[in-house]
Amino acid sequence: MSGRSVFVHDPGLEAYGFGGEHPFNPLRVRMAIELCEGLGLMEGYSFLAPKPATDDDLMTVHSLSYIRSVQKAGHDEAPLSELLQYCIGTQDNPVFSKMHEACALVVGGTIEACRLVMGGEAEHALCVSGGLHHALRSKASGFCVYNDAGAAIARLKEEHPGIRIAYVDTDAHHGDGVQWMFYDDPDVLTFSMHESGRYLFPGTGGVEEKGRNGGVGYSLNVPLQPFTQDASFIECFEETLPEALRRFGPDLILSQNGCDAHALDPLTHLSTTTRVYEHVPRRIHELAHELCGGRWVAVGGGGYDIWRVVPRAWAALWATVSHQELPETMPGAWLAKWGRQSPVALPDLTRDIAANYPPIGRAAQVEERNRKTIAEFKRKVLPLLA
Amino acid sequence: MLLVRDSMVREVLTVSPETTAAEALTLCREKRIRHLPVLEGGRMVGLISDRDLRASTPALGDANRAAALDKIRVGDEMAREISTADPDDPIEQAAMAMHERKIGCLPVVEGEDLVGILTTSDVMAALVRLVGAHEPGSRLEIAFPDRPGSLADVAGIVRDQGVNIVSVLSAPGEYDGGSGSVAVIRLATINPTGVVRSLEGAGFPVLWPPSTPGGPGQGL
Numbered sequence A: 001m002s003g004r005s006v007f008v009h010d011p012g013l014e015a016y017g018f019g020g021e022h023p024f025n026p027l028r029v030r031m032a033i034e035l036c037e038g039l040g041l042m043e044g045y046s047f048l049a050p051k052p053a054t055d056d057d058l059m060t061v062h063s064l065s066y067i068r069s070v071q072k073a074g075h076d077e078a079p080l081s082e083l084l085q086y087c088i089g090t091q092d093n094p095v096f097s098k099m100h101e102a103c104a105l106v107v108g109g110t111i112e113a114c115r116l117v118m119g120g121e122a123e124h125a126l127c128v129s130g131g132l133h134h135a136l137r138s139k140a141s142g143f144c145v146y147n148d149a150g151a152a153i154a155r156l157k158e159e160h161p162g163i164r165i166a167y168v169d170t171d172a173h174h175g176d177g178v179q180w181m182f183y184d185d186p187d188v189l190t191f192s193m194h195e196s197g198r199y200l201f202p203g204t205g206g207v208e209e210k211g212r213n214g215g216v217g218y219s220l221n222v223p224l225q226p227f228t229q230d231a232s233f234i235e236c237f238e239e240t241l242p243e244a245l246r247r248f249g250p251d252l253i254l255s256q257n258g259c260d261a262h263a264l265d266p267l268t269h270l271s272t273t274t275r276v277y278e279h280v281p282r283r284i285h286e287l288a289h290e291l292c293g294g295r296w297v298a299v300g301g302g303g304y305d306i307w308r309v310v311p312r313a314w315a316a317l318w319a320t321v322s323h324q325e326l327p328e329t330m331p332g333a334w335l336a337k338w339g340r341q342s343p344v345a346l347p348d349l350t351r352d353i354a355a356n357y358p359p360i361g362r363a364a365q366v367e368e369r370n371r372k373t374i375a376e377f378k379r380k381v382l383p384l385l386a
Numbered sequence B: 001m002l003l004v005r006d007s008m009v010r011e012v013l014t015v016s017p018e019t020t021a022a023e024a025l026t027l028c029r030e031k032r033i034r035h036l037p038v039l040e041g042g043r044m045v046g047l048i049s050d051r052d053l054r055a056s057t058p059a060l061g062d063a064n065r066a067a068a069l070d071k072i073r074v075g076d077e078m079a080r081e082i083s084t085a086d087p088d089d090p091i092e093q094a095a096m097a098m099h100e101r102k103i104g105c106l107p108v109v110e111g112e113d114l115v116g117i118l119t120t121s122d123v124m125a126a127l128v129r130l131v132g133a134h135e136p137g138s139r140l141e142i143a144f145p146d147r148p149g150s151l152a153d154v155a156g157i158v159r160d161q162g163v164n165i166v167s168v169l170s171a172p173g174e175y176d177g178g179s180g181s182v183a184v185i186r187l188a189t190i191n192p193t194g195v196v197r198s199l200e201g202a203g204f205p206v207l208w209p210p211s212t213p214g215g216p217g218q219g220l
């Protein structure tokens, strides 16, 4: 076991959620945390509470007028017509009480995790509440109000002039918000592997989106076919990310670990299993040690099967971040507690059983199309990275 | 927003009938363009493309090429019967003209004056705007019968779900042997599941996203 790992969390972070039947339910974070505890993965570790991001932190990537509107929204002080200009008060991003405070704490969590790692106090750090990658400069989008990763990257750049940061996003949706924030910045490599935007939100993330001006070659996108399964997902990941990171040479890796590419996720059409959610962190961990002295910050992201997928995916993530073995069986007390509330039967193993996810009928075609995407990526984009 | 004048390029490079093939080709290469309107006394008299010029000169490597390029005049090779567009034409009309006549560009003429040029790539850019592909959204393909009010019913269902529509395109006769239309709707939401459920409940087949990997209309 090498350096120290830190789990950044505070119950206040669980106030980020939109209430009612909204798919972004903060119980997902509660269940993940309790699963880590139930599996014994928090023994010897405690949670480090972050401070909320300041207006200055937020203004690195958001406009002041947007921040003011979010502040007013959460205290019932702004008319809906004003909020709708910023896509707040919509079906996706409804107003909730004290939403600014909750969102600013999420940003504070990711900033804190990055500072700990860059300052050397931690080798790796995790904040599962982070990963709100769709938020735009003056616009809430796709359940994301403030862009925590964007603000954390911008702050790191200010505090460590010349730093090179690799942002690696394996959420099923394109990491558009972060990509656009650093689209012409050659010191920030954004890599997003996601379901093709041909049908899925937000619609962007084609191979040809590769950066602008001085940043050409520093925005990388690997769009996958709907119904991509584990083997093809992992093949695409291995064929693109390690080489890109080696060429770029980061000082820190920030990974967004959304787990909505799972077959059970209700919002996307990718068909992976927990195998991907062990493979991805394990490899990012290895690459962080190979390339940047282990400096790795992981955040959460999407994931809308909050009962069967999110807790297990993020417990596996914490196990990797903290250099621990993931136990095989789910803790009985956790199953008993959450089983009572869950509308679906909960798995009793931490890993999916491959036999339950047989190859889909068109697996060969999906794999073939993904290989074409990789070939295009290698031909057109990778060579731009010096 | 979707007129020729909104998509055309206003700075048009032109040549005269006396321009040599060598000069015209250099211009095409340096400015990365394929078509040059030909003006005489301020009036457009023809159109020349880099392809026409190449076709009429000896191939690269031919010893006679340089001499021929200097000798041939644009006026000898240009097309004189030219399709043009009016700045107030709808963009789809210009696109149809380009498609049907298999041409890559339309000079835009207002009265006697050449005011712009419209190429296939300008039309493509207009298409991207038209489908709202630059706004975050989810894409649904929906089949609906060709009768008055059915698209309004679809829109009503989307409205009842509280979801904003980014764009709508509909192609008539594309479904069920021509008896139905297909609408492509971009919704400003990451979560179209409620809309999909309501549409299917109301009898509008959703072709994408399919509920299973083998579902209908799955073009990948």
Ligand SMILES: [Zn+2]
Residues within 6 Å of the ligand: A002, A003, A123, A124, A285, A289, A294, A323
């Ligand atoms: Zn390590």
Ligand SMILES: [Zn+2]
Residues within 6 Å of the ligand: A171, A172, A173, A258, A260, A301, A302, A303
């Ligand atoms: Zn997602």
